[in-house]
Amino acid sequence: MVQTKKDPVLAVLSLSGGNDGLNCVIPRNNGFYRDFRPTLAVPEDQIIPINDELGFHPTMGPLKKYWDEGKLAVFVGIGYPTPSYSHFRSMDIWHTCEPEIIGTEGWLGRATKQLDPNSENVLTAVNFGRGLPRALVMDGVPVASVGNLETYGLLTGIEGENQRNDALDVFGRMYSPAIGTGAVMDYIHATGTDALKGADILSTAPDNYTSSVEYSTTAIGQYMKNIAQTHLAGFGSRVLYTTSPYNGFDSHANQAQANAALLTDVSNTVDTFVTDLREHDASDNVTLFFFSEFGRRVADNGSGTDHGAAGVAFALGEHVKGGVYGTYPSLEPTQQEEGGNLKFNLDFRSVYSTFLEDWLQLAPEPIVGGNYERVKFIG
Amino acid sequence: MAEQDIALMAHLLRRAGFGASRDEIEAKASQGYDSVVQELLNPETQEAVEEDLLIRYNPSYYEAAAIENNVQQWVWRMINSPRQLQEKVALFWHMIFCAGHSKIDSGQEMGLMVDIFRQDGMGKFDDLLFKLSTNPGMMYYLDNTESHKANLNENYGRELLELFSLGVGMDEGFNYSEDDVKVCARAFTGWNVAPSYPPFPHGRSPWEFRFDPGDHDYSEKTFLGETGNWDGSDIIDIVCRQPATARFLARHLYNYFVADEPQIPAWRLTPPRDQAAIEAMEKAYWDSDHSVKAMLEVLFTSDFFKDEAVRYAKVKNPTEMVVSLLRMTGEFKGYKPGLFELSQEPKYMGMDIMNPPTVEGWHTGREWIDSGTLVERINFASDILGNTELDGVRILVDRLMGLGDKISPEQFVNGCLDLTGPVVVTDDTMGQLISHASKEGDLTHGTDVEQSEFTRRSGEMFQMIAATAEFQFE
Numbered sequence: 001m002v003q004t005k006k007d008p009v010l011a012v013l014s015l016s017g018g019n020d021g022l023n024c025v026i027p028r029n030n031g032f033y034r035d036f037r038p039t040l041a042v043p044e045d046q047i048i049p050i051n052d053e054l055g056f057h058p059t060m061g062p063l064k065k066y067w068d069e070g071k072l073a074v075f076v077g078i079g080y081p082t083p084s085y086s087h088f089r090s091m092d093i094w095h096t097c098e099p100e101i102i103g104t105e106g107w108l109g110r111a112t113k114q115l116d117p118n119s120e121n122v123l124t125a126v127n128f129g130r131g132l133p134r135a136l137v138m139d140g141v142p143v144a145s146v147g148n149l150e151t152y153g154l155l156t157g158i159e160g161e162n163q164r165n166d167a168l169d170v171f172g173r174m175y176s177p178a179i180g181t182g183a184v185m186d187y188i189h190a191t192g193t194d195a196l197k198g199a200d201i202l203s204t205a206p207d208n209y210t211s212s213v214e215y216s217t218t219a220i221g222q223y224m225k226n227i228a229q230t231h232l233a234g235f236g237s238r239v240l241y242t243t244s245p246y247n248g249f250d251s252h253a254n255q256a257q258a259n260a261a262l263l264t265d266v267s268n269t270v271d272t273f274v275t276d277l278r279e280h281d282a283s284d285n286v287t288l289f290f291f292s293e294f295g296r297r298v299a300d301n302g303s304g305t306d307h308g309a310a311g312v313a314f315a316l317g318e319h320v321k322g323g324v325y326g327t328y329p330s331l332e333p334t335q336q337e338e339g340g341n342l343k344f345n346l347d348f349r350s351v352y353s354t355f356l357e358d359w360l361q362l363a364p365e366p367i368v369g370g371n372y373e374r375v376k377f378i379g
Numbered sequence: 380m381a382e383q384d385i386a387l388m389a390h391l392l393r394r395a396g397f398g399a400s401r402d403e404i405e406a407k408a409s410q411g412y413d414s415v416v417q418e419l420l421n422p423e424t425q426e427a428v429e430e431d432l433l434i435r436y437n438p439s440y441y442e443a444a445a446i447e448n449n450v451q452q453w454v455w456r457m458i459n460s461p462r463q464l465q466e467k468v469a470l471f472w473h474m475i476f477c478a479g480h481s482k483i484d485s486g487q488e489m490g491l492m493v494d495i496f497r498q499d500g501m502g503k504f505d506d507l508l509f510k511l512s513t514n515p516g517m518m519y520y521l522d523n524t525e526s527h528k529a530n531l532n533e534n535y536g537r538e539l540l541e542l543f544s545l546g547v548g549m550d551e552g553f554n555y556s557e558d559d560v561k562v563c564a565r566a567f568t569g570w571n572v573a574p575s576y577p578p579f580p581h582g583r584s585p586w587e588f589r590f591d592p593g594d595h596d597y598s599e600k601t602f603l604g605e606t607g608n609w610d611g612s613d614i615i616d617i618v619c620r621q622p623a624t625a626r627f628l629a630r631h632l633y634n635y636f637v638a639d640e641p642q643i644p645a646w647r648l649t650p651p652r653d654q655a656a657i658e659a660m661e662k663a664y665w666d667s668d669h670s671v672k673a674m675l676e677v678l679f680t681s682d683f684f685k686d687e688a689v690r691y692a693k694v695k696n697p698t699e700m701v702v703s704l705l706r707m708t709g710e711f712k713g714y715k716p717g718l719f720e721l722s723q724e725p726k727y728m729g730m731d732i733m734n735p736p737t738v739e740g741w742h743t744g745r746e747w748i749d750s751g752t753l754v755e756r757i758n759f760a761s762d763i764l765g766n767t768e769l770d771g772v773r774i775l776v777d778r779l780m781g782l783g784d785k786i787s788p789e790q791f792v793n794g795c796l797d798l799t800g801p802v803v804v805t806d807d808t809m810g811q812l813i814s815h816a817s818k819e820g821d822l823t824h825g826t827d828v829e830q831s832e833f834t835r836r837s838g839e840m841f842q843m844i845a846a847t848a849e850f851q852f853e
Contacts, residue, residue: 102738158765
C-alpha cells in the first residue's frame, strides 16, 4: 500500500481493436520474430531497447523517458485462459472479469460502488466518450459519460448564454421532486437532477484549466486532456476512463503505417498527460493504465495481422515500480497457442487486483471474482 | 378532425410503428383507425422498403459482413419502411430472442437472424421457434453447437424454455423442471452449423444449419409429461401447446406494445397489470392456432390498448427514441449521409442494437434511464426537435404560426405539445413551460424580425419539451 497526498485516482485508456503487442514491446533478438513477420518486423536498428531482450516500437520514444525514470510498468504475456478472438467478447471479458459467462457488471462499476457506496459524489467515476463501456456499468452507480468536456451539458443546442441559462433553470424546476406522479417518474426526476448537477460541476473544469502543454487534436489527445482537466478541477473523481476510437487498433491491413500513427499518438498523448499533471503538481495520486482486448497473430498476413491472444499493457505513475512484469511468451511454433498466437502467462485479473488493493485500497476478490496472484508493480 | 382521433392515431403509430410526422398522423386518422390497423397487420399489402436505394448509395451494404453495416441498414429500414409493424415486431423478437454480435462476431449472421424476425415474426409461433432453433447464429450463441449426444450442453435447451417460450413460471408455480431442461437439450443434439466454428485462422464463410444424425440422441424422452422419441421439432410442438406459452407471449406483447410491466424474472410471482387483456390475447392464440398476428389484432383493436391510461405508460427504448424523432421530422427519409453516426445513437443511450448485453436482453422500462443515458436522450431529442432548419421542424413552426396572428404563451405551449406528440404533461411541467414562454410575452409573426423571433422561440420550446421527463415515455 502506498501513501498519496490526495486520494488515489485510476485513469484508464482502453486501446480498442487489439493492439499488436509483438510490434509494441518487441522481442528484438528473437529469430522467430523476424521469421514470422517478413513484412512487419521492425528493423533492429530502429527499435528502442529497454533491456537485453525487449525494445519499444520506434514511435514510443516519449514513453522511454518514463521507463528510464522507473515509473513505467510493462506487462507482457497478459491475457486470460481460453482466449476469445472476438473484439466485443474479449473486451467484455476485460470489462467484467467473466470469461465463462456473459457478465453484466463492470469491474470499475463495482470499484466505484465500494469507493462511494451511497453515491454521494455523482462524479466519482467519469467516462470520456459516448456511451458507457461495460467496465463502468453497475446498477445504482451513477457515472457521467462525457462526449466533449468543452460542450458537455444539457440542452447544449440552445444558443445564447442567457437563453440557455433560462432553459436550464426551467429544467431544474421541471425535474425537482414531484409528488404523486409515480415511482418511475420520481426516479427520472431524481436522475435528471443528478445529471444536471454533474453537468454543472463538470462544465467548470475547462474554464479553470490553464497549461503550457498542448495535447494532440486526435480523439485520444482530447479525451486525455479532458481527464487531466477533470482531475485538476478537484471534483473528487477517483476513476477516469476513456477508449480510443472505434476499433482503431484492428490492423488487419496496412498495419505498418496505421499502427505507427496510433502508437505515436498514444505515446505523445501519455507523455503530454503526465507532463501536464506534473506541471500542476497533481501527478502524485494518479496512475494510468493502458491496455487492449487482445494482441495479434504471431505471423503477419503480408499487410497486417489478424486477431490474436496474449498482448501487452502498461501502468504509468509516480508510485509505479517500473519494470517488465510477466514472461514474454515463446514465439517457438510448438509453444504457441492454437492458431498461431501468443500464450498468456499473466492474468489481467492479477493486474486489476493490484490496482484495486495497492492503489485504490479496495478488496479485489469480490470485484475481479477470485483471488489472483498480485503483481507488485505499485509501491 | 377531432383531437381525440389524432391522439389515438398518434398512440397507435408510436406503438405499432416508430411514430410518424404530424401530416401522416392526420392523414391516417382520416383514413380510420381500423383500416390502419389492418394495414399494419398485413405488411404484404404495403410497399416494401426501397432497399435498393440504400444499396445504390452504399454498394458495400449488400450482404455486408460488418456489424456496423447491418445495424445501419436496420435503423434505416425502421425509419423508411412503410411496413412499420413488421420492423417493430422484428425489434420485439430481437429483444426476446437475444443473441449478440459480441459472441457471434458476424454482422451478416445477425442480419439474417433479424430477417427471420421480420419475415416470420407475426406468423405461427411454432414456425418462428423452428426457424430460431435452426438459425446458425442462435445455435452458436447458445452453445447448441457444443451440445453432443455424449456430452450435453444444456444452454439452448434451458433458454428455449426459460426465455423463449414458457418462462420460469406463472401463477406462482413453475412451468418446467430441471429434467425437462435436460430432455429438451437432448432433443436438440445434432442440430448444428456448417462450417463449424471457430473460423480462425482462415476467416469465415456463411453458416448453414446442419443436422448431424450421428450426434443426435435418439433415445426415448419424457418432456413435460409426454413420452416419445422427441427431437427438436417435437419439443417445439409440445411447448407451443402449453398454456404457459400463450401467457408468455401475451405478457411480452403487453409489455412491449401497451405498458411497462415488471421485469420478466418477476412474472412468476407478479400477476399481470391487466389480467383481462392477457386473457383476451391468450384466447386469440388458441383460437387462431398460435398466430402472433391474431394476438396483435386483439391487442390493437381492444379498449385496453386505446385507453388513455396506457398512453405514455412505457419508457421509450433508445431505438424508439431515435427512430421516432427522425420519423417525426422526416429526417433520413430516403438516403442521407451520416447514417453511421446516427446508428450509434441508440448505443450511446444504452441499447447496442444487435448486441444485447446477455441472452436475457436489455432491462427495459425505467432501467433505460441513468444519469449518462438521460443526458444522451435529452440532448439527441432536443438537438433534432430544436433544429428549425430541418424541413420537418420548419413545418411544425409554420403550423404554429397558423394558430393566429398573435398567440398567447398558453396557446403557444399547448400548440408545441400538440404538434410534437401530442405530448401529455403534468400540471407542474405545463406551469413551468408556460411561465418560461410568458417571459417573452405573446408571439407574433407579421414582420421578418417577428418571424425569426417566433422561429427561435419555437425551437427553444421544442427543445424544452424534448427535455421533459414526460418525453421519455411513449
